[in-house]
Amino acid sequence: MNRIKNASSASKKAFLNYGIVIVFFIVFQTLVSTGNITSALKGQLIPIICYMIMAVSLNLVVGISGELSLGHAGFMSVGAFTAVIVSSAMGDAANPAKLLVSIIIGAIIAAIAGFLIGIPVLRLNGDYLAIVTLAFGEIIKNILNCLYVGIDEKGVHFAFNNPDALGMNPLGKVIINGPMGAVGIAKIATFPTAVILLMIILIVIQNLVNSRTGRAIMAIRDNRIAAESMGLSPIKYKMLAFTVSASMAGAAGAVYALNYSTLVPKKFDFNTSILVLVFVVLGGIGNMTGSLIAAGVLVVLPELLRKFSDYRMLVYAIVLILVMLVTNNDKLKGRIDTFFKKLRMNIAKGGRKK
Amino acid sequence: MLAHLINGISLGSIYAIIALGYTMVYGIAKMLNFAHGDVIMVGGYVSFCSMMYLGLPAPVAILAAIFVCTVLGIVVERLAYKPLRTATSLAVLITAIGMSYFLQNAALLIWGANPKAFPNMFKDVEAIEIAGARVSPVAVVAIVANLIIMVALTLFTTRTKVGKAMRAVSEDKGAATLMGINVNFTISLTFAIGSGLAAIAGVLLCTAYPTLMPTTGSMPGIKAFTAAVFGGIGSIPGAMIGGILLGIIEILARAYISSELADAIVFGVLIVVLIFRPTGLLGKQIHEKV
Numbered sequence: 001m002n003r004i005k006n007a008s009s010a011s012k013k014a015f016l017n018y019g020i021v022i023v024f025f026i027v028f029q030t031l032v033s034t035g036n037i038t039s040a041l042k043g044q045l046i047p048i049i050c051y052m053i054m055a056v057s058l059n060l061v062v063g064i065s066g067e068l069s070l071g072h073a074g075f076m077s078v079g080a081f082t083a084v085i086v087s088s089a090m091g092d093a094a095n096p097a098k099l100l101v102s103i104i105i106g107a108i109i110a111a112i113a114g115f116l117i118g119i120p121v122l123r124l125n126g127d128y129l130a131i132v133t134l135a136f137g138e139i140i141k142n143i144l145n146c147l148y149v150g151i152d153e154k155g156v157h158f159a160f161n162n163p164d165a166l167g168m169n170p171l172g173k174v175i176i177n178g179p180m181g182a183v184g185i186a187k188i189a190t191f192p193t194a195v196i197l198l199m200i201i202l203i204v205i206q207n208l209v210n211s212r213t214g215r216a217i218m219a220i221r222d223n224r225i226a227a228e229s230m231g232l233s234p235i236k237y238k239m240l241a242f243t244v245s246a247s248m249a250g251a252a253g254a255v256y257a258l259n260y261s262t263l264v265p266k267k268f269d270f271n272t273s274i275l276v277l278v279f280v281v282l283g284g285i286g287n288m289t290g291s292l293i294a295a296g297v298l299v300v301l302p303e304l305l306r307k308f309s310d311y312r313m314l315v316y317a318i319v320l321i322l323v324m325l326v327t328n329n330d331k332l333k334g335r336i337d338t339f340f341k342k343l344r345m346n347i348a349k350g351g352r353k354k
Numbered sequence: 355m356l357a358h359l360i361n362g363i364s365l366g367s368i369y370a371i372i373a374l375g376y377t378m379v380y381g382i383a384k385m386l387n388f389a390h391g392d393v394i395m396v397g398g399y400v401s402f403c404s405m406m407y408l409g410l411p412a413p414v415a416i417l418a419a420i421f422v423c424t425v426l427g428i429v430v431e432r433l434a435y436k437p438l439r440t441a442t443s444l445a446v447l448i449t450a451i452g453m454s455y456f457l458q459n460a461a462l463l464i465w466g467a468n469p470k471a472f473p474n475m476f477k478d479v480e481a482i483e484i485a486g487a488r489v490s491p492v493a494v495v496a497i498v499a500n501l502i503i504m505v506a507l508t509l510f511t512t513r514t515k516v517g518k519a520m521r522a523v524s525e526d527k528g529a530a531t532l533m534g535i536n537v538n539f540t541i542s543l544t545f546a547i548g549s550g551l552a553a554i555a556g557v558l559l560c561t562a563y564p565t566l567m568p569t570t571g572s573m574p575g576i577k578a579f580t581a582a583v584f585g586g587i588g589s590i591p592g593a594m595i596g597g598i599l600l601g602i603i604e605i606l607a608r609a610y611i612s613s614e615l616a617d618a619i620v621f622g623v624l625i626v627v628l629i630f631r632p633t634g635l636l637g638k639q640i641h642e643k644v
Contacts, residue, residue, distance in 0.1 A: 068444065120629050127386065131583045132628055134576070135621035142618035161612055179614075270576060274451055281448045310463060317456035321434055324449040328441035 014206040017289050018199065024296065025195045032191070040303060048299045049194040050076075050256040053201055055279035055291035057248035060205055062277070063286030064214065065241035066221030067122070068130040071137025072249055072276050077144060077268035078113045079106035079250025080257035084182040085149055087258060088175045089156050099188050103197065103254040110250020111243050113140070118242040122235055137273050144265035149176040181264030182257065189258040197255060201248050205288060208244065217241050282323060357487035358609050359602065364493035366601020367500035368562070371555040372578030373585070373593035374507065375548030381524040381588035382544045385443060388450040389430060391575015392457035393549050397423045397556030398472065398566050399465055405473050412475040419553040427549025428542050435545075436538070454572070461568040472564035492561045499554060504594055507547075511590065520544060524588065577604075577617075580624050586637025595635060600624075 028045055031037040058072045083102040090098050117136045121129055148159040152172030159165035163178060176182045208214050217237045219227040224234055257263050279298055283290025301319070305312035326332050372394060379387045401419040404410040410418065434453050438446050476491040483489075511517035522530040523540045531537055559574055560566050577600060585596025600620055607619040627635065 062444075068447075120625060124628060124632050127380075127587065128583060128628055128632060128634075130386075131580060132625055135580065135624050138576075139618045139621050142615055142621075146612070146614050161614060278448055278451065281444055285444065313459040314456065314463065317452050317459055320452035321449055321456065324445055324452060325434070325437055328445040328449075329437040330440065332437070 011210075013289065014202075017202050017206070017292060020289065020292055021195060021198055021202065025192075029191065041300070044299060044303065045191050046189055046194050046259040047256060048296055049191070049198050050252040050259075051276065051279065051299050052292050052295040053198055053252035053255075054249055054276045055283065055295040056201065056205055056288050057245045057252070058276050059280045059283075059286065059288060059291045060208075060241055060245045060248075062280050064209055064221065065217050065238055067238065067242070068127070068277075069133040069242075069245075070130050070270070070273050070277065071117075071133035071135070071140070072245075073268040073270070073272035074137035074140035075110045075114055075246040075249035076253035076256065076272070077140055077265060079110040079253030080263060080268065081144055081147070081176060081182060081253075081265070082106040082109040082250070083254030083257050084185055084263065085156060085175060087186060087188065088151055088173075095188050096193075099190075099193060099258065102188075102258060103251050106254030107247040107251040110253065111247035113250075114243045114246020115239065117246075118239045122238045122242060134270060134273070137268075137270060141265050141269055144176075145179045147176055147265075148174070148178050150174045179265070181262060181266075183262050185257060185261050185263065187259060187261055189255045194255050197251060201251070202288065204244075204248075213237065213240065278320065282320075356484070357489055358605050360484065360487060360489045360497075361493055362602035362605035363598055364489070364496045364562070364601070365605055366581075366598035367496045368555050368558050368597075369574065369578045369581045369601050370500050370594045370597025371503060371551050371558070372574060373582040373597045374503070374590065375552050375555075376579050377582040377585075377587055377590065377593040378520075378544050379548050380582070382520060383435065383541055385435065385446045386450065386579070387435075387545075387548075388447065388575075389453035389457055390548065390552060391571040391573075391578070392454050392461075393423050393426060393552040393571070394556040394559060394574060395461060395566075395568060395571030396426060396457060397553030398560040398570060399461060399470075400553070401557045402470055402472055402560070402566055405475075416554070416557050419557055420550045423549040423553035423556070424546045427545040427552075431542055431545040436541075458568045458572070465568065467568065470566040472560040472566050474564065475561060490562070492558065496558045496562065499558065500594070500597075503551065503554070504590075507590060516540070516543065577620065580621065583634055584624050584627060586634030588638070589634075589636045592634060592636035 028037070032042060032045075054072060054076060058069065061067055061069045061072075083106040086105045087098055087102045090101065117133075121132050121136070124132055146161040148163045148166055150157045150159075150166040150168045150172050152169040154169070157166045157168050157172070159167075163174075166172075166174070168174075174183070209218075216227070216232050217240070219230070220232060220234045220237055228234060253268070275298075276295075279295040280291055282298070283292070283294030302312050302316055305315050326336065372390070375390050375393075376387065379385065379390070397419040400422045401412075401415040404415040404418045405412065430453055434449050435446060438449060476495075479491045481488045481490055482494055509517075511521055519530065519535045519540050520543070522533065522535055523537055527537055530540075555574075555578075556571070560570070578597065581596035581600040582593050583596070584600060585592030585594070600623075603623055604616050604620050608616040611619060631637070
């Protein structure tokens with residue numbers, strides 16, 4: 001009986017997530033089509049969706065699997081630059097197919113990177129695991145900083161740390177130029193495709209979490225030794241969560257990259273990883289709805305704080321600290337609760353007087 | 355080769371001084387203080403301002419930087435971390451990140467985004483020759499400073515009452531409270547010492563690499579944190595060994611392999627070490643109990 005109840009509440013939560021995304025889509029799509037949106041905010045729509053995907057996928061690792069990862073932007077970066085290469089290599093193929101193939105290959109390459117990195121990382125625990133994911137994020141950034149990719153009629157050429165080694169025809173075009181990043185990307189990502197991708201990812205996460213596998217992952221998170229003695233392999237399940245999460249980050253990166261005409265590897269550094277982690281923690285660890293809302297609000301917040309101009313990032317930092325203090329300090333929490341209780345009582349009293 | 359080695363030890367000494375701050379705070383408060391790197395930057399700016407705008411001599415400027423950073427460390431701890439003593443470690447981590455954003459953006463507002471050229475306080479001193487290798491005076495100063503700090507800290511934590519209290523708190527907070535140790539004071543003191551050391555590291559770093567920006571502290575901060583983990587986080591000699599090894603690896607990689615890939619190599623070595631010794635070089639292996 002209890003199980004049925006749990007299952008129905010889980011699906012309710014899932015539909016809440018889908019509902020939020022659909023409402024978000026409808027609201028902004030109408031705003032865009034009626035022209036009631038600032039161009040700055042319009043340019044942010046696809047990045048917001050990408051950060052939402054980043055947040056829910058990181059939440060899969062941090063919340064469901066219980067491992068702190070500080071290098072999530074690295075996988076986004078792998079997906080992004082893979083997608084740039086794939087979309088350039090496909091030349092003038094029709095658009096939806098080109099975008100789709102770029103996203104899929106970006107996700108696959110990011111999943112492979114996640115799997116390879118997971119092998120050493122998941123043998124460690126706690127803060128040591130966190131620092132190694134940070135290290136891998138930085139390594140990915142450094143390697144992409146040294147990557148040169150060019151394209152001519154013979155195909156795609158790769159070179160490492162030496163742009164002259166590309167060996168291209170003079171007619172060839174450089175796609176990725178080391179620290180200068182990718183240039184001349186065809187902007188083929190669209191808002192509806194980004195929303196569809198987010199929906200697919202939410203459905204996958206929802207079904208994964210509520211499956212036998214998902215319960216195994218959470219059991220290992222809650223008590224590794226007990227789970228292990230029930231015959232669950234911690235490495236296998238943690239690896240699964242890590243790889244799935246990496247592939248989702250790769251897909252997000254692919255859409256993100258194909259929304260800009262230029263992109264530098266430095267964009268996906270430690271700070272981006274931290275930004276996504278902030279979405280996850282502020283939204284509530286393990287809570288996908290929270291991640292969606294936090295990502296949406298926090299990406300838009302600096303835009304809304306524009307009237308503070310120079311002070312906006314300072315205000316952002318203060319808001320972040322205050323939110324953490326208010327939500328995590330028992331004393332402050334108690335005070336706010338009593339305040340609301342009194343308020344409610346006063347309202348109730350006022351109602352009775354009438 | 356010898357010159358590279360000495361430069362590596364010197365850079366490593368700076369990392370080690372920063373790493374001490376990370377490792378002590380981690381040992382005692384079990385938190386990763388991400389704002390530590392930005393305290394280095396504040397130290398750099400304070401000494402810069404006292405030398406360039408107030409015209410103070412270098413030693414006074416350094417003392418001013420140490421004073422401001424120590425106070426900053428205590429204030430940050432009181433305002434942001436102390437209310438979260440019982441919260442989850444992730445919540446504290448995010449607060450520390452918020453603090454780091456705050457310090458960087460405050461510095462951006464106060465001093466602007468343009469890099470400042472840090473004055474060379476060893477202008478009049480010639481490069482020093484050690485066994486035929488010419489090294490800059492700041493390299494030697496960094497190494498000597500690191501040695502003095504190491505010895506002083508070791509004596510402090512093993513011989514003095516407050517130092518022993520510090521170790522007791524890091525071992526077991528509850529038991530330390532029962533023994534009459536003021537845990538809050540001890541934690542504040544740890545932050546104060548860590549931040550004071552960060553100020554020294556900031557001055558040394560800016561003298562060795564004389565560009566000062568609001569983001570100056572973040573990369574050395576991350577690397578010093580890596581060094582602390584490398585040596586085994588929570589261990590003072592570990593921070594020293596980790597810092598120096600990291601500095602040597604970085605300088606040698608930059609000189610002989612590739613300057614673009616130096617950071618990747620540093621982090622690669624860290625990963626290899628952690629695979630074989632999952633709690634760092636000198637870290638304690640804690641066995642899990644059911």
